[in-house]
Each structure stands twice: as C-alpha cells, then as structure tokens.
Amino acid sequence: MTSQSVPTPPSPANNVKLVRTFPRFSVSQRWEHALLLLSIAILLLTGLPQKYNTSTWSQAIISTPERLYIIQQVHHIAALLLTALVIYHLGNALSLIFRRKLPGDILPTGQDIKDAWNMLLYLIFIKKQKPAFGKYNFEQKVTYWFLFFSISIMGISGYVMWFPEAVTRILPGGVIPAAIMAHSTEAIVTLIFIVLWHFYHVHLERLNLSIFSGWLNEEDMHTYHSLEY
Amino acid sequence: MMKHTAYLKLPVVILVSGFTILASFFWFRTSQASERNQQTEEYCLSCHSNPELEMTLPSGEVLPLYVNPEKLPESVHSPNGIECEACHTEITTYPHPPIEYETRRELSRSYYAACQKCHPDNYTKTLDSMHAQAAEAGNLDAPVCTDCHGTHYIQPPDEPRTLIPSTCGNCHTTEYSVYQSSIHGNALVQESNPDVPVCTTCHGVHNIQDPTTQQFRIDEPDLCASCHADPEMMSKYGLSADVYSLYNLSWHGVDVSVYEARWPTIQHQSAICTDCHGIHDILSPDDPNSSVNPANLLVTCQKCHPGVGPNWTGAWTGHYEVSLERTPFLYYVDLFYTYFAPAVLWACGIYVALQFIRFMADRARRSL
Numbered sequence: 001m002t003s004q005s006v007p008t009p010p011s012p013a014n015n016v017k018l019v020r021t022f023p024r025f026s027v028s029q030r031w032e033h034a035l036l037l038l039s040i041a042i043l044l045l046t047g048l049p050q051k052y053n054t055s056t057w058s059q060a061i062i063s064t065p066e067r068l069y070i071i072q073q074v075h076h077i078a079a080l081l082l083t084a085l086v087i088y089h090l091g092n093a094l095s096l097i098f099r100r101k102l103p104g105d106i107l108p109t110g111q112d113i114k115d116a117w118n119m120l121l122y123l124i125f126i127k128k129q130k131p132a133f134g135k136y137n138f139e140q141k142v143t144y145w146f147l148f149f150s151i152s153i154m155g156i157s158g159y160v161m162w163f164p165e166a167v168t169r170i171l172p173g174g175v176i177p178a179a180i181m182a183h184s185t186e187a188i189v190t191l192i193f194i195v196l197w198h199f200y201h202v203h204l205e206r207l208n209l210s211i212f213s214g215w216l217n218e219e220d221m222h223t224y225h226s227l228e229y
Numbered sequence: 230m231m232k233h234t235a236y237l238k239l240p241v242v243i244l245v246s247g248f249t250i251l252a253s254f255f256w257f258r259t260s261q262a263s264e265r266n267q268q269t270e271e272y273c274l275s276c277h278s279n280p281e282l283e284m285t286l287p288s289g290e291v292l293p294l295y296v297n298p299e300k301l302p303e304s305v306h307s308p309n310g311i312e313c314e315a316c317h318t319e320i321t322t323y324p325h326p327p328i329e330y331e332t333r334r335e336l337s338r339s340y341y342a343a344c345q346k347c348h349p350d351n352y353t354k355t356l357d358s359m360h361a362q363a364a365e366a367g368n369l370d371a372p373v374c375t376d377c378h379g380t381h382y383i384q385p386p387d388e389p390r391t392l393i394p395s396t397c398g399n400c401h402t403t404e405y406s407v408y409q410s411s412i413h414g415n416a417l418v419q420e421s422n423p424d425v426p427v428c429t430t431c432h433g434v435h436n437i438q439d440p441t442t443q444q445f446r447i448d449e450p451d452l453c454a455s456c457h458a459d460p461e462m463m464s465k466y467g468l469s470a471d472v473y474s475l476y477n478l479s480w481h482g483v484d485v486s487v488y489e490a491r492w493p494t495i496q497h498q499s500a501i502c503t504d505c506h507g508i509h510d511i512l513s514p515d516d517p518n519s520s521v522n523p524a525n526l527l528v529t530c531q532k533c534h535p536g537v538g539p540n541w542t543g544a545w546t547g548h549y550e551v552s553l554e555r556t557p558f559l560y561y562v563d564l565f566y567t568y569f570a571p572a573v574l575w576a577c578g579i580y581v582a583l584q585f586i587r588f589m590a591d592r593a594r595r596s597l
Binding site: 125185 | 491495538573
C-alpha cells in the first residue's frame, strides 16, 4: 500500500489511514446522471422488445395488445423525462455561458487528439507511460459527446415518430421513414457504445462510482487525473 | 399321332377359350351398362321430354318437369352413366310417389343432398361455409350445390373461367359489376387472362368463409401475395414481385405481422392491401380513378389518418426499395448507418480489447 500524505492532526492510532477525497461531481450532476441512467434503461427496456418483435423474449414481454400499449406509454413517459433532463442540462449550460462561468473541462481540445494518439501508442506497447489527463480524459469526453449526439438523434427521431402528422405539416413526408430507421439503428449503436465503452471504463478498468458518490479518492486522482491533481 | 396332336393343342384351346370368356365378360358388362343407361334416360324422357309437362305445388308455384333431351347428354353426368335415379332416388317406377314439398325451394334444398353420395368432400366443405351459416340463420335462399352448378345440365364450373364470377354474380350483383370494372375483372373478360383472380381465388370454393372477420383480414396480405409475390407471374405483366416483402418491412406491415403472429383474432387498425387498393374495385395505380393513384393517395391516407397534410404521402415507402431519387432522407440515413454502426462497434471493441491486453500485460509484468 502506498503511504498517504496525512494532513495534521496525526492519527491517534497508526493503523488508521486518512483518505483525502476530491470533489468531482456536484449534487445536481449526480442527480442528472441517475435520471439519465434511469430514463435510458427504461427506454431500452421498452424499446428493444418493440424493435425485435419477432423474437420469443419480446413476445413473452409483449404478450397482449394491452401490454404493447402500456409499454409504449412507459416509453413515452421515459422519453419525456429524458427530454426534461436535456432541457435542464442545456438550459444550465446556457445560463453558465451567459454568466461566463461555464467550466470548459468537457469541451474537446487539440490536446485530446494528442492524448488519444499517445494512449494508442501506449496500448500497442510503443510508449511506456500513459499520457497524463486533466479532469476529464479524452475517453470521458468521447462518452459525453457520443451520448450527446445519440440522445439528439434519438430525441429528434422519436418526436418525429410520435407526432408524424404535425411534423409533415412542415417537413417532407420522407423524414418519417428516415426517423424510423435512425431511431431503430441509433438505439443499437448507443447500446453497443454504452456496454462496450462506458461499462468497460467504469466497471472493469476500475470501479468508478464517483458519478454516484460525487468524489474520487487520492489514489484514483493521482493515477487517472494527474494533471488536475 | 392324332392323340399326340390333341395333347399339344390342349393348352392353346384352354387359353383361347379363357380369353374369349374374359373378353365376353367385359363386353357383356359394358354393353349392359350403356344399354341400361340409355334405357333409363329414354324411359324417363318418354314423358319428361314434353316441354309442357309441369305440376303445381301446394304453394301455388309451378314446377316445370321438362328435361331437355338434347342438352342432357352434354352434361358431365349422363355420358358417365350417372342416370336420373342416381339423384331421384325415390322415383323407381311409374306412377311416381306423390311430391310432398310445399315450395320449389324446399324441393331444391332437399334434393341437393343427393350430391353428397358421390361428392362427399365438397359437400362436407359446404357445411362449413358462409352460405350454410346463412341458411342456418334462416335464409333459405342461401345457395346449395345446384344453385351454382345447375341441375340436369351440369357443366364444368370453370369453363370458360368467366363463368365463375357470373355464377356468383347471380346473387352478388353489386360485387360482380364492381369486379367487372376492376383491373382483375376487366382482364378476365377482355383478355381471357388466365392469371387474374376470380371470386373463388380469394374467397375459396365450397367452404367460403366470412370475409368480414378479423381472421380473413389478417390473412389477406398473404392472399394477395400468393400472386403478387410470385416473380414468374408478375414479370409477365411488368409488375414488381417485391411489393409484399417491402410492405412487410413498412410500419403497416410490421404492425400487421405482429398481429398475425400473435393475436390473429384481435381487431387491428393497420392498413392491409385492400384498405388502400380497394377490394373488388382494384384498379391499376396509373388509372386516374385508382385509390392509390398519386392524385388520390392523400384522400386514401386520410381515411385512417384524418387531417394529414399533403406532405404525408411522401412518408409511404412500403412498396419501394430505398433509393436516392424516391426517398432521399431514408437513403442518406441508411448510408450513414451502413458505415457508422460498424465503425462504432469496431472502434469500441478494438480500443477496449487493446486496453484490456495492456492492463493484463502490465499486471503480469508486475507480478514477475
């Protein structure tokens, strides 16, 4: 175990180890993530049985037309929750921009491309050291912006499918089949991304629960966010 | 020597005499049958060939008893030796037993049961039909065998093929006249087209079912597909054989297939072929009167989607492949995901795999 830098006062017993914690996410950000997780989980659970309607597991879930109706209603409610979340998130970002208080940590920079390249060299055993990262490394930025893109596509195409009559008053009819295809395919792409990319980084690489607890310990801070540390 | 020769000839004599007896037996049988056939018909026709022969039933209806002696031998039954008494079983001699039917209809409905003796399969099928149900519900005009096939002068019912719709049209007059002006009926009458559906193609023959049930509705796309998804038949008329498979991918088609697979008896609202194309009045989409002619399509959509605007018809892709000309939005979305979806899958997969390998390698190195 590496020794921790222990601030004063010294610990009363030698076997007690103080762990410094570093704030990472605010309470509202943690709530946002929890609600995002909840709404996406519900949307996938109610959407996938509709997409894969010929499979037996889907037929077990959607066993009656009434259940199909309920599943569609639940999907719509979860969609409204996600929409509210997106509006809150964007509104908050706009208000921070307006007050010139937006922390730019999540915005992509040229450094991220360099980091990604160096990371790749590290992964194929050309470099010995991982690049040093700030508050959000490029992997986390990719996660954020990929989901930003996904949710935009899913949201727009979802509302086109929900209100096709209203949409075709303004837009050509061809957007409806396009929205159906985009909604159906983007859902799978997003699911693959979350399972492969996001779950690997927060569950397998290390169990990172900071989005729920709000803090990181010193070791993780040192290892993964050395520039911020 | 003499004895020897006779001995040699014996098997030949037995063979020849045996063959003669056998041949005479066959000759005797056929000649007897045709003789009896002619005899019975001739015997009955000795009175019934009189065009003025008739009787009055208790209801006051006149029952003609005339049988045309020229037309009778042209029927399917007479040349095959099926004679008067095959159906008129209770009449074996003259004078006949008295007729106990009140009306002509009562007589027909009783006599047609004789068909069952030789045609049990088709007879049993009719008992399951919509017509039998109508009769059970009290409509005695509901057709029995003889109403469609005739009585004494029965001919093959589909020669020529135009005979089928005109037979059904005897009662179903509106449907018949509408059918005649449809693309199917018109091709049948004008071109003697052998492929177009007649009434029985869609409704069945003897066990005709109620076409207003949910089961009929759910099976209907498959019914149309039995011709319209047949590439060989469709190529003869320059029609696409993909209309059905593409429909199955459309919003309507997916909906219908879910109901077909799981809830075939439950009412569903999604459009099937006939909802847009019509039923007996189907016309070519190029026909200005067609419900799916571009000029009329919006009105057809509005039957189920009231109040939709003119852009709405552009949403329909159900019979067309994705193409840049017809469905540009769909084309670009399709193109995008053709590359984007596998790219995301491979990029995530490879990156995470590399990371995992590096992580395990570091760990192994540390533990050494």
